[in-house]
Amino acid sequence: MLAAVYAFRPSTVNPWIRREVHLHHHKSSGTKTDLEERGINNGDPWGFKRLIMTGDNMLAVYLRPMTMMKTTNRYVHAQKNLSKTEKLKLKARLSASYAPFGHIHYALWHSFLLISVAKLAMKALGISQPKNSVWKLVDRSTKFYAVSIAAPNFLRTLSLHFTSSNLHYYGDVEDGNVVQQCQVWTDWRMKPLQAFCFNFAGTHAIHHFVVRDPFYIRQAIAEDCYPIMKENGVRFNDFGTFRRANRRF
16 A cells, blocks of 8 residues: 555655654654654745745755754654664665655656756747757656656645645644644635645644544544634644744744
């Protein structure tokens, strides 16, 4: 099952590696060791840089190498049950998180984007496109991949990570305090994004309380859960996090 999902979502972290990181996310969400959420820009101030990283996982690594290195080290150090050798092996696995599909995916996607920019520039400057077979092959191949796989993945990633990286709190969350970890978005203005990630921001906080249930169960029980969550301090539509870089206060 993981292999099938990975094949259609090559822009994501290798699911066998992510499984371990995701379990830690539930244990220590919003803390400095939360590699998963830090990886999708939680804790960064909002601006153009964060926006372009939100839809592109590889840019989120390339544009923040030191941040990701420090967060990875904190995550590895937090695995108290591992020996030094096991921690080194874990670090090696994490460094290969996007292998093999991710590297191929982003090479093709970024090539398509660069070729598209080059073609626009050539048109603006009145320069003819190369007519050699290599250019034509690369142009056709990257275009086909972009339309069939990369662009849909980009839309999904942008929608999912925009919601996820903003509904999770980061930086001043008490370790293990589930009430503080997430907020719930029910605002109508978020519906376009929610449509491409199955109302993720409306139900993900439930997932933090009951981890085992799949997304469709969470959606089915959401309306019944909301009053109870509000009574117990879970925040709703706290858009001030855009100014606070995901902090609660």
